[in-house]
Amino acid sequence: MATDADGNLPMPADLEKGDPSAAHAPSSPPAADEGGSVVRSVVDRWRREDLLERGGLVLRALLLLFSLLASIITASNKHGDWKDFDHYQEYKYLLAVSILALLYSAAQVWRQAHRFSTGRDLVPRNYAGIVDFAGDQVVAYLLISGASAAIPLTNRMREGSDNIFTDSSSAAISMAFFAFVSSGLSALISGFKLSKQTYI
């Protein structure tokens, strides 16, 4: 049923005024309806792909944020004596994987921005799916590994005493864990996109 801009049914007054949309809508043949459902399914598909695209973008941005926080918090966790992160291999590993995740997500966001501005993708189309998926999945495994390695040491230190060093470590571990969740979800989306990829 044809409606005007406010969503109301067209009033005879509108018809008399010669509103073109109200006048033409009822005369459209049924064939146009079938065409309409095809158009709708195509539009639905575009909308779904757009949702996946946006979801992937938001998750990569979250990954960038959380891995940046994890890197900064770990790297600045130096309070002298035994309270230096670089005396412990666990925190050095956590810093390393956070920086890897940071570099990966920064490269992805930069690539996305480049694609928006120039319309060209930096990665060849045939490899884009596999590069995205492999990157997200490997970063997710690295981040959960780094967080898991750092947790027992921090836990054991906190049994002795809570201080600024252990609190910062806990914060960095939490950030790495959130980054892991982001990249794990991102891997789900890019795996789905990879499997639906068409090679035309």
Place this chain on the structure above:
Amino acid sequence: MATDADGNLPMPADLEKGDPSAAHAPSSPPAADEGGSVVRSVVDRWRREDLLERGGLVLRALLLLFSLLASIITASNKHGDWKDFDHYQEYKYLLAVSILALLYSAAQVWRQAHRFSTGRDLVPRNYAGIVDFAGDQVVAYLLISGASAAIPLTNRMREGSDNIFTDSSSAAISMAFFAFVSSGLSALISGFKLSKQTYI
């Protein structure tokens, strides 16, 4: 254009010698070729699905084997005094995730055996794909997490001295890592199958 094995165009000499490939190629009717290519593509698809099925089965069996070894080696790692695995939360965690992986893979193998013998799947068809994928992926994350948690402690103990306790721990960690690789690859396969699933 029919060519011989060297990629050259057929010479009159070849035709006179009665080379079968050169002689028959032009005379085969196009209709038979089309039918043949359809059959071939269907058979290729079956073969690919069969390969995925078998690959998934082999990886689950490997997961069962490696998680069984990891559980047994960790649980039997008691040599008195400080050399008991249950004094350390890392090894208890490793044991827990190994047992979870063991239970999961045993359930999967049992389900597979049930399907082979009765032809019915224990999981409703619509959920089979997502159950497989989620199970494999979660077990993979758990195993890499357990192995990562146990590595720094073992590494630090081995700096002091190598003995049967640290050697057993290293073996258990290696087994857990192999189990992680199996379940990670299995997650790739079941994710691919999930994305190609048809809901008929």
